[in-house]
Amino acid sequence: MKNTFIDQLNRAWHSQNSLLCVGIDPDLDKLPTPLKDLSIHDAFYAFGKSIIDATAPHVCSFKPQIAYFAAHSAEDVLQDLIRYSHEQYPHIPVILDAKRGDIGSTATQYAKEAFERYRADAVTVNPYMGRDSIEPYLAYPDKGVIILCRTSNSGGSDVQFLNVQVGNETRPLYQHIAHLVAHEWNTSGQYALVVGATFPDEIRKVRAIIGDMPLLIPGIGAQGGDLKATLDAGLTHLNTGVIINSSRAIIYAKDSEDYQAAMQQAAAQTQTDINQYRNTTV
Ligand SMILES: O=c1ccn([C@@H]2O[C@H](COP(=O)(O)O)[C@@H](O)[C@H]2O)c(=O)[nH]1
Numbered sequence: 078m079k080n081t082f083i084d085q086l087n088r089a090w091h092s093q094n095s096l097l098c099v100g101i102d103p104d105l106d107k108l109p110t111p112l113k114d115l116s117i118h119d120a121f122y123a124f125g126k127s128i129i130d131a132t133a134p135h136v137c138s139f140k141p142q143i144a145y146f147a148a149h150s151a152e153d154v155l156q157d158l159i160r161y162s163h164e165q166y167p168h169i170p171v172i173l174d175a176k177r178g179d180i181g182s183t184a185t186q187y188a189k190e191a192f193e194r195y196r197a198d199a200v201t202v203n204p205y206m207g208r209d210s211i212e213p214y215l216a217y218p219d220k221g222v223i224i225l226c227r228t229s230n231s232g233g234s235d236v237q238f239l240n241v242q243v244g245n246e247t248r249p250l251y252q253h254i255a256h257l258v259a260h261e262w263n264t265s266g267q268y269a270l271v272v273g274a275t276f277p278d279e280i281r282k283v284r285a286i287i288g289d290m291p292l293l294i295p296g297i298g299a300q301g302g303d304l305k306a307t308l309d310a311g312l313t314h315l316n317t318g319v320i321i322n323s324s325r326a327i328i329y330a331k332d333s334e335d336y337q338a339a340m341q342q343a344a345a346q347t348q349t350d351i352n353q354y355r356n357t358t359v
Pocket residue numbers: 100102142174227228229230271272273295296297298299300322323324325326
């Protein structure tokens with residue numbers, strides 16, 4: 078059985094009947110009250126473990142955002158949580174959201190960090206520095222590399238909507254990124270793209286450019302993205318192809334003793350909401 082990130086993802090989409098990716102973003106100011114008296118390390122570990130255990134039946138992947146851990150020198154907690162997830166739920170791939178980007182020699186270290194230190198199955202990266210800044214990640218052939226294309230924040234338009242001239246054609250930068258990744262850079266099949274649920278029209282345009290390449294789509298829930306429009310635009314002919322991320326709306330569903338049950342219910346509901354917009358279950 079092949080075990081690349083893309084294979085893991087395909088299996089998880091089917092076996093879990095889920096396109097949902099739950100974010101692991103521990104914000105000190107938002108932690109459930111029962112965890113507030115613990116040390117930061119203990120609170121983050123307990124919170125992260127609660128997210129993983131409560132939502133595992135409902136997800137195709139987890140996505141910890143490294144900044145939430147690094148801001149508190151809690152990278153060791155991130156390591157421990159990814160190890161825990163792999164041990165308990167080996168069928169669920171973990172995407173490290175790090176959005177790294179640098180020259181090749183430094184990118185080599187970032188790749189080592191993501192895949193050897195954290196043992197993530199995939200990492201998000203920024204394409205602004207071009208092909209040679211992304212290539213070092215391909216030294217890990219089983220891993221996924223998810224490239225920012227059309228991000229969910231409104232300010233992304235400042236850059237991503239600028240028109241670029243490519244031969245005789247003019248196209249927005251985000252579409253050029255989609256073309257480059259799908260038709261020139263993705264020689265090993267390890268790449269995927271990030272597009273925001275807040276921009277379904279752009280999701281449709283990106284999908285038309287890239288064929289069946291997976292899309293990581295943040296922006297539903299707290300950012301208000303339209304789930305139906307997102308799925309209409311992003312699903313492939315197999316009714317998969319998308320990793321729909323939700324973080325705050327699920328992990329901070331309720332601040333009370335039963336916060337873990339509330340996370341589980343929010344994840345279950347989001348999984349159901351997503352599946353009702355798929356033509357058939359797979
Ligand atoms: O374009 C992007 C890329 C990444 N993100 C990340 O996704 C989650 C979204 O969290 P919510 O609480 O569901 O809004 C967060 O980790 C972001 O850093 C994104 O939002 N948009």
